[in-house]
Amino acid sequence: MFKFLWQRDKEMQSLAEIIAVDMEKLNLSKLAIEKAVMMIAKAIAKSDILIQTESKEKNKQEYRLNIQPNDHECGTVFWTEVVRQLLTVQEVLIIPLGGKYYLASAWNVSNNVLTERTYSNITLTCAGYDYPIWKKKRSSEVIHLKYDNARIRLYLQNVVEQYDRTLDAVNAMMRMSSMPRFKLKLGTATLSFREKQADGTDKEMTKDQYVKKIKSLLESNELAVLTETDNVAIEQLQINTTTKAEELAKMALQINNEVANAFDIPEAVFNGNITEKSDATNEFITYAVGPVAEVINDTLTAYIVGENDYCTKNEKVMVWLARFKHVDVVDSATNLDKLRGIGFNYDELREMVGYTVLNTEFSQARALTKNYGEEGNGNAA
Incomplete structure (x- = not known):
């Protein structure tokens, strides 16, 4: 009888430990995933979306893509949410309407393979409100972004499984503790x-x-x-479990590194351990941000430019990630001078470092200080 109570006490203590540790892991995982998603989302939202085309509608389209996609959202908020969904749900549907862009929160799509697919029962979400549209859309009339990253998908599935295990432990704990339990202590x-x-x-x-x-x-x-009496005592079972700060710090570092690897973010960038000589920021742009930006480039190019202009005029749409990385004009003066020497004008250089363009005859003039001619023609400098 008393052995049973002791075993039950140990079982409840064990379940409580599992729940406490799992809840800490879940909270840390949620924070780490949110941090990783927002790092990539902010990098793309901060970058400009450029349209390399001779179309007269270029400026208006770039305004809608970068500044105000619709009447109620700014470009930063819009693209941050696009990338967030693209990384967590791994697909996003953007509906162009009247030259404006709206995110869809729900839709149905046909399974056509050789012909265009049809999108129906579309619900738009804008500035916290939903709006259903009943008109069906074809594939060529929507912007459907998909990003299938196996490592991100696997990690998110593991987090969901961790939730399930924790809920099972909580339910078991509730069943065991639904009635008060007491422990009878007897002396030797x-x-x-x-x-x-x-x-x-x-x-x-x-x-x-x-x-x-x-x-x-x-x-x-x-x-x-x-x-x-001196040898007999009755105590109610108390379940108190805590996670030590040292264990929590080790757990947080391990989870941060796992999330960083899942999202292809260098650990130094994710944990804030970048040194002056480190290439971690460039690796972050190349391996974590670049693949997501490339999906946006291809999908926007297909919708805005189209096959004909892409093939005949080499027109395209691109997320200009160079704007994301901070450029110190003093530290980069020598390199900027070299760019000026090979044909870049002042406006192009000012735009690279985030300055406003002057749009003057002087700032748009090109001055080649080096003459790169072909070998053997006597013009090579």
Whole structure:
């Protein structure tokens, strides 16, 4: 009987430890995933989307893509949410309407393979409100972004499985603790249990009889006083589990590194350990941001430019990631001077470092200070 109570106590303590640790892991994983997603989303949202085309609608389209996709959202908020969904849900549907762009929160799509697919039952979401549209759309009329990263998908699945295991442990804990449990402590000495009878005599009791009597007293609705001897005590089971700060720090570092690897973010960038000589930022742009930006480039080019202009005029749409990385004009003066020497004008250089363009005859003039001619023609400098 008492061995059973001891085993049950250990089982509940074990479940409580599992729940405590799992909840800490889940909270840390959620924070790490949110940080990774926002790092990539902000990098793309901060970058400009350029349209390399001779179309007269270029400026208006770039305004809608970069500044105000629709009347209620700015470009930064819009593209941050696009990338967030692209990384977590791994697909995003953008609906162009009247030259404006809206995100879809729900839709149905046909499974055509050799012909265009049809999108129906589309619900738009804009500035916190939903708006259903009943008109069907073809593939060529929507911007459907898809990004299937196996490592991100696997990690997110593991987090969901961790949620399920934690919920199972919580449910088991609730079932076990739905009724109060008590622990009867007995000393090592041999004890005899006696009960006072109505006639004043004592009656000897077994351990099971004594436990049964204690149980009836605990379940009684009447006021009762339990007496204890030096070798007998009754305690209610208490479950108190905590995670030490040192263990939490180690767990956080491990989870951060796992999330960073899943999203192809260098650990130095994710954990903020970048040194002056480190190439971690460039690696972050190349391996974490670049693939997502390339999906946006291809999909926007297909919708805005189209096959004919892409093939005949080499027109395209691109996320200009050079704007994301901070450029110190003083540290980069020598390199900028070299760019000026091979034909870049002042406006192009100012735009590279985030300055406003002057749009003057002087700033748009090109001055070649080096003459790169073909070999053997006598013009090579």
